[in-house]
Amino acid sequence: MKDTSMNKQADRLLFVVDHAGTILFAMEGAFAAIAGNLDFLGVMVVSFATALGGGVLRDVLIGATPPQAIRDWRYSVSAFTTGGAVFILHQFAQQIPSQLLMILDAAGLALFAVAGTQKALSYSIPPFIAILMGTITGVGGGAIRDILLMHVPVILYTDIYATAALFGSAVMVLGRRLGFHPMLAAVLGGLACFALRVCAVWFHWNLPKASAP
Amino acid sequence: MKDTSMNKQADRLLFVVDHAGTILFAMEGAFAAIAGNLDFLGVMVVSFATALGGGVLRDVLIGATPPQAIRDWRYSVSAFTTGGAVFILHQFAQQIPSQLLMILDAAGLALFAVAGTQKALSYSIPPFIAILMGTITGVGGGAIRDILLMHVPVILYTDIYATAALFGSAVMVLGRRLGFHPMLAAVLGGLACFALRVCAVWFHWNLPKASAP
Amino acid sequence: MKDTSMNKQADRLLFVVDHAGTILFAMEGAFAAIAGNLDFLGVMVVSFATALGGGVLRDVLIGATPPQAIRDWRYSVSAFTTGGAVFILHQFAQQIPSQLLMILDAAGLALFAVAGTQKALSYSIPPFIAILMGTITGVGGGAIRDILLMHVPVILYTDIYATAALFGSAVMVLGRRLGFHPMLAAVLGGLACFALRVCAVWFHWNLPKASAP
Numbered sequence: 001m002k003d004t005s006m007n008k009q010a011d012r013l014l015f016v017v018d019h020a021g022t023i024l025f026a027m028e029g030a031f032a033a034i035a036g037n038l039d040f041l042g043v044m045v046v047s048f049a050t051a052l053g054g055g056v057l058r059d060v061l062i063g064a065t066p067p068q069a070i071r072d073w074r075y076s077v078s079a080f081t082t083g084g085a086v087f088i089l090h091q092f093a094q095q096i097p098s099q100l101l102m103i104l105d106a107a108g109l110a111l112f113a114v115a116g117t118q119k120a121l122s123y124s125i126p127p128f129i130a131i132l133m134g135t136i137t138g139v140g141g142g143a144i145r146d147i148l149l150m151h152v153p154v155i156l157y158t159d160i161y162a163t164a165a166l167f168g169s170a171v172m173v174l175g176r177r178l179g180f181h182p183m184l185a186a187v188l189g190g191l192a193c194f195a196l197r198v199c200a201v202w203f204h205w206n207l208p209k210a211s212a213p
Numbered sequence: 214m215k216d217t218s219m220n221k222q223a224d225r226l227l228f229v230v231d232h233a234g235t236i237l238f239a240m241e242g243a244f245a246a247i248a249g250n251l252d253f254l255g256v257m258v259v260s261f262a263t264a265l266g267g268g269v270l271r272d273v274l275i276g277a278t279p280p281q282a283i284r285d286w287r288y289s290v291s292a293f294t295t296g297g298a299v300f301i302l303h304q305f306a307q308q309i310p311s312q313l314l315m316i317l318d319a320a321g322l323a324l325f326a327v328a329g330t331q332k333a334l335s336y337s338i339p340p341f342i343a344i345l346m347g348t349i350t351g352v353g354g355g356a357i358r359d360i361l362l363m364h365v366p367v368i369l370y371t372d373i374y375a376t377a378a379l380f381g382s383a384v385m386v387l388g389r390r391l392g393f394h395p396m397l398a399a400v401l402g403g404l405a406c407f408a409l410r411v412c413a414v415w416f417h418w419n420l421p422k423a424s425a426p
Numbered sequence: 427m428k429d430t431s432m433n434k435q436a437d438r439l440l441f442v443v444d445h446a447g448t449i450l451f452a453m454e455g456a457f458a459a460i461a462g463n464l465d466f467l468g469v470m471v472v473s474f475a476t477a478l479g480g481g482v483l484r485d486v487l488i489g490a491t492p493p494q495a496i497r498d499w500r501y502s503v504s505a506f507t508t509g510g511a512v513f514i515l516h517q518f519a520q521q522i523p524s525q526l527l528m529i530l531d532a533a534g535l536a537l538f539a540v541a542g543t544q545k546a547l548s549y550s551i552p553p554f555i556a557i558l559m560g561t562i563t564g565v566g567g568g569a570i571r572d573i574l575l576m577h578v579p580v581i582l583y584t585d586i587y588a589t590a591a592l593f594g595s596a597v598m599v600l601g602r603r604l605g606f607h608p609m610l611a612a613v614l615g616g617l618a619c620f621a622l623r624v625c626a627v628w629f630h631w632n633l634p635k636a637s638a639p
Contacts, residue, residue, distance in 0.1 A: 033582075034635075034636045036578070036582075036583075037583065037635060038582050038583045038635070039582075039583055039632065039633035039634065039635050040633040040634055040635070041581075041582075041588050041589050041592075041633055042581075042582035042583050043636070045581075045582060045588070046582065056487070060486060060487075065486070065487070065488075065489035065491065066487060066488050066489040066549075066551065067487065070487050070488065070551065070555055070559075071551070071552075071555075072552075073552045073554045073555055076554070076555065076558065077554075087636055090636045147573060148569075148573075148578070148579060148582060149578060150576065150577070150578045
């Protein structure tokens with residue numbers, strides 16, 4: 001099933017990108033869990049789910065089981081170490097400016113969207129669905145976190161978030177269609193996602209809602 | 214794994230039935246999302262999840278990965294197009310009589326229950342479990358929609374709904390056991406589900422609850 | 427993929443342990459569903475999800491699809507029979523002392539944690555992840571039950587519960603590393619989980635929470 005032409009270099013890049021995203025998202029999961037008054041294990045579970053839930057969901061959906069995050073223990077170690085560090089240092093971590101957190105989150109979103117799209121394409125998923133899989137990789141962990149903490153997933157009603165992941169994935173797929181080098185397409189996709197997300201927060205862009213009847 | 218005797222005609226029928234159900238359920242998902250005050254993307258996500266969540270769940274459970282709705286882009290296009298159309302036209306869509314919506318929903322339930330049972334049987338799932346898989350296909354999308362919108366899934370406490378799907382799937386499996394032509398068994402199962410659901414609404418049938426202690 | 431050296435005796439033991447855990451957890455699911463005022467089918471669904479959800483989640487994650495509980499109809503029969511019996515007899519069932527229920531639940535947790543770890547190891551999952559899979563097997567059903575009933579999963583903030591499953595799984599994996607007979611390692615792991623859980627309830631042990639900032 002797996003496209004064997006996906007070379008080692010791309011694998012290594014995917015690994016680095018995945019771990020960077022994992023650490024960023026585990027941090028956010030830990031903050032949300034601490035705000036929700038969970039105990040140490042709850043913080044670890046929510047960190048893990050936020051960081052790796054999107055990728056696990058993607059892998060189950062594209063049939064890449066066992067998911068990477070289950071097969072390879074380094075992912076869970078990254079997530080748990082980050083969650084544990086935030087738990088211990090949260091007095092300091094609380095002082096990170098929210099603007100910086102937002103930018104880190106946008107970076108995590110971009111990294112995961114690109115990595116997810118790349119993986120779906122390498123499993124011969126049709127391009128249109130690969131865009132959805134990139135989006136799910138980016139936003140799935142946050143949605144699982146919200147459901148565990150009993151909030152309506154923030155991606156469903158908030159400002160442009162999933163839209164940014166969708167846009168970045170689409171740019172990446174389009175770039176490859178236009179014959180760009182895969183690496184260039186990935187970088188463009190990631191930048192598109194990141195830029196759209198940051199601009200949406202700064203300029204308060206929102207998607208339209210259906211007006212009340 | 215897949216039973217190759219399942220012929221092309223059955224596949225084509227399954228395809229038509231699946232898409233009809235997808236469109237009906239995407240409509241309902243979009244209505245629920247608009248009522249929940251979600252933005253455009255939220256409406257699309259909930260339409261997608263309501264329409265295709267049951268089938269994706271079934272496919273993951275029977276090991277048919279990647280699920281049909283991920284492998285074949287036409288399913289998501291059906292769901293998104295319907296969700297988008299409801300979003301744009303919801304002023305008109307709101308005026309559809311609720312009785313008609315209920316009947317369309319019962320039809321969608323019957324279509325999905327039958328299609329889900331058929332697919333599980335074609336993957337050599339034991340008949341008793343195939344009935345459960347048909348039920349999950351019918352009600353899974355609605356349960357995911359309710360969880361995303363933070364309601365207790367309506368199927369867990371409401372009038373006869375999942376029961377109708379279960380009944381239709383059971384009739385279909387029983388019909389095949391009795392040696393009926395698969396097509397006849399499927400039609401009987403679908404009619405049984407539809408009729409039970411519509412009668413339950415009209416005559417206010419409910420399942421018993423355990424009396425308070 | 428499956429380690430063929432896993433012998434028949436271990437399979438049979440796993441089967442007995444799994445069914446004992448299934449019945450205990452189906453009972454609890456039925457109680458929670460009746461307390462949540464669900465109808466008969468809702469009680470059945472929640473019994474099923476509580477009893478088998480953890481194992482299904484584990485099997486999907488380790489790539490053992492279709493999950494055991496789907497492939498083998500005896501699991502769902504155990505869960506449904508138990509759920510139905512509690513529904514009918516709940517007036518009597520309500521009178522079971524809560525201490526006894528807690529002890530039965532701790533036993534179910536220990537059985538599932540050990541069975542889940544064993545299964546993950548037999549699918550060549552790395553030991554560290556096998557511990558997580560044992561934990562998920564133990565607590566996953568309860569978490570799904572809580573989400574269906576719209577509670578924040580109790581495992582995320584309550585006293586030592588998932589921790590006990592994690593501890594038992596870790597003891598089992600460690601025992602095997604130290605060269606113990608697999609059966610001995612499993613018994614030690616189960617006892618460790620059971621003892622930690624019961625002591626935690628009796629002595630009101632809790633995990634630390636991050637102090638408010």
